[in-house]
Amino acid sequence: MNRYLKKGIWILCAILIILQTVFAAFYMVPQQEGLRYLADAVKVSETGKILLSSPVLSLWGLLSRLLHIRAYTFLLHVLPFIIIPLCYAAYIFLVLSLPVASEHKPAVLFFICLLQLFGYQSETLVPVTLLLGWYTGYALSAHLFLPLLLVFLIRYLKKHPVRETAGADIPYEEDEDMKHKYLNSRNLGIALLVVLLLFTAVTFILNRKINNLHLATQNLQKSIEGKGEMVEFRGALGDEGKGYILVGGDGGISVLFGGDEADGPALYEEIAKYGQNVDNWYLKEGEQGAYEYCRQQGVSVSHVYVMQGMEEVQ
Template sequence: MKIFTAVLITIIIFVFFSLCTGLVLQKKFKKVFDTSVSVIAAGFCAELILYFLINSVVSLVRGSLLVSGCIWLAAEGSIVLWAFIRDDFWQYLKSVFNKRLLKKPEVLPVIILIILQVVGVTVTAYENPGALMQAKDIADIYISNIPIFTKPMLSLWAFSAKISGIHPLAAVYTVSPFVMIPGYYIIYWGLSKKLFTGRYDRLFMMLLVCLLNFWGYQSEYLLKYTLLYSWFSGTVFLVHGILPMSLGMLLSRKDKLTVSAKEQEKPEEWHDSEVDDWEEDDMKNHRIINSRTVAIGLLAVVIMLVASVYIMNRKINSLYEATVNLQAQVNEGCSIYEFRSEGTGETEAYLIRQTNGSIILIGGGDKENAEALYDYIKGYSDKVDAWYLKSDKSGDTGAYTECISKGIKVGNTYYLNIKEVK
């Protein structure tokens, strides 16, 4: 019941904060955040960034987790209050929550896929220790009550666990998916609205984003960037939140510049006589493939290649170190080896190499095994500390006698006189 209440309250708080913070941003940057979706997305990003800033300051002065959380709640609370007293707020709310969505059944598959992701991460747990360790520090933050500068997201969830009285891991794995995953998809939805005018195109783009996340496991090294493994972390917020949001803002700005450029177009005669600069000419004539974009592209490719070479080189070096130490590690432990007769294929003897390197032999068989057994023992040592023979009969001592005559030194010899009982 506590968890359910925590989920409900967290959703309400985040939704309200996103709406109100988004309204503040919309008033300031009307042309960038021109749709209700982009407003909510911006509000979602902004409220989290606000917490990160507060967390940074509080953690630097060694303040308490509760202090950073309460300051954040107070800041957001004042934004909500400011929004409530505005006349246009209720109109704005109405426009956001209008019933048009219900008349578009085609959005249902995307909504279902998002719900499936939320449910999936909530009802399943990791077997992968690497993925589990993403949330490693949250229990420490919760217990010590000190936020960590480099882990603002975990600090936020530790704070939410503190005020709702649940375990911090429950806040991460059971509460946060209901807020973070839909939040990231709202950002992608806002981006799709900037890229496509057609409804079905936007939906298809969203469907592809869902599929890319469902088949999102790339490698152990990319776990911390994978949405459905680390939705609660700051790294995923950067990769799936801030960067797509920045892309959307860049696209808006680009559209704004394009419109302004068209409005301010100069007459051709003036332009032909004044343009000397080859780069400006290049940019004017080749909007996509010009020297600047080619240079940026080449730089990106070079950086990726260098990074790949560096990573592979590191891996090769660690493999080499592992193989170099492999034999030494094998030699350090106690090992048992079995000697099988080539003729019969049966196990005739057991060789035990102890931790200190000394050899013990059990069995041996008859004279036929002598040569093979001698070569086998010589592979480890030319001295056997103790040799246990089944009996003193020639069928059990033949190989032993031959090995001694060939030069194998034996410390102690024991006849076990084992009696087989069927």
């Protein structure tokens, strides 16, 4: 590659990095999924208490508290100038470490800039996209820690170059080891890897099942409560069961019986706690005084059922 072209690509990459940083700080439309993570940092900033479930966001929250900058402003408008260049510095370390010809290295960095520009894939992946979710732990893991990890791996491989051939220069003991058809270190290494992968997969699947079960039971109580409630109406004097008010999960009201006219005011007060619209009212034949009173007070009833022929069986 031409020397000037190489220099030009480095300069282009520098311009792209600066533009991306400015874009993220001033022109990015805050995404709903990204803002959801930001709320943790706001909580830490305002209360000063670290959230162990969000260590990275807790760090930003504490920093904003220390600097007396509102967490929202700090994370969305100040932090891009720190995080994005830092991530690209890690990428530059990675590019410089890669075993490619030096003339191709700026092209690799340009490729990485292109990846970030076209990196948005879905709302779910906003926290991982550098230019949308730079303040999340996921973005830092993917764009800062992962490149640095690759740098260390490449440097390790360079310091400990792998043997090109096996055979003549292998020590006698290792040669004997490889002679065995099945029980040799290569196969054992592969078997260990397979076992590790299986174990990881099983752990992942079990963990997911346990988490789903936990979520299901966590919401079960709320779901049961959300299905509705039944309130017993004890009459004007509160000494005798005169009826029931059933409130559904969607807020719909049904009333069973209710008593006579004397119980009307008390029943109306109870019903009014849940609304003025009753979907269904089941009346006992000959006992409609409370119902009439409530109607006069403005309670609207969609359906009225009169139960006839009821007799005591026990």
